[in-house]
Amino acid sequence: MSGFTRRSLMGRGLASAGALALPGSLVAAETASAQADDQTDALERLIVGEQAAELAYSLGAEEGDLDARASMLFEEFSLHSEDRGAALSEAMDQLLVDPPDKSSDPDEYDSLEDFDPAGSQEDLLAFITDQELELLSAYEEEVSELDEPDLARTAAQAAASHAQALVALRLLAKEKGSVTELPAPSTSATDSAEEDSGS
Numbered sequence: 001m002s003g004f005t006r007r008s009l010m011g012r013g014l015a016s017a018g019a020l021a022l023p024g025s026l027v028a029a030e031t032a033s034a035q036a037d038d039q040t041d042a043l044e045r046l047i048v049g050e051q052a053a054e055l056a057y058s059l060g061a062e063e064g065d066l067d068a069r070a071s072m073l074f075e076e077f078s079l080h081s082e083d084r085g086a087a088l089s090e091a092m093d094q095l096l097v098d099p100p101d102k103s104s105d106p107d108e109y110d111s112l113e114d115f116d117p118a119g120s121q122e123d124l125l126a127f128i129t130d131q132e133l134e135l136l137s138a139y140e141e142e143v144s145e146l147d148e149p150d151l152a153r154t155a156a157q158a159a160a161s162h163a164q165a166l167v168a169l170r171l172l173a174k175e176k177g178s179v180t181e182l183p184a185p186s187t188s189a190t191d192s193a194e195e196d197s198g199s
Helices: 006-012 038-063 068-094 121-145 149-172 189-198
Strands: none
Touching (some): 068 121, 068 149
């Protein structure tokens, strides 16, 4: 079977990819009063990215012109983004800084400015693939700001989960070439496929 069933996702390690080990207690004596710093700023950016991804996947599954496999995958990855966002928000709470509020309005997220949840499967896969690439880049950029070892490990787990999601999306889009190749975030799934076919 070529479909993405829950069993096949489990075989790829994807169905549980969104479940992160929550960081241990991060509140040390010096963080006894709420104070934003580079670490909490980095967490906030990652949380916002996860919230936007969760919303895009959820709305795409509800409103998009998707086949059953794509709809199931979007629903699964929406839950993964929710889990990652919750884990990072809990870490931010432990650092005594309020995490950003989640919104159900795409207009609240800069990364969803051009998002059309009712688009075609091809367009939604291209958009969400770009979003996954942007999130991978964000984790790579922000991890250096995460001073707590447990928090850095949690971020590494989240980044690995996004890499797995990217592979599944590219398989679903039937892109040519290596599905594990990570093009630059500005390269859409469509552009990447054209480059592969022209090489």
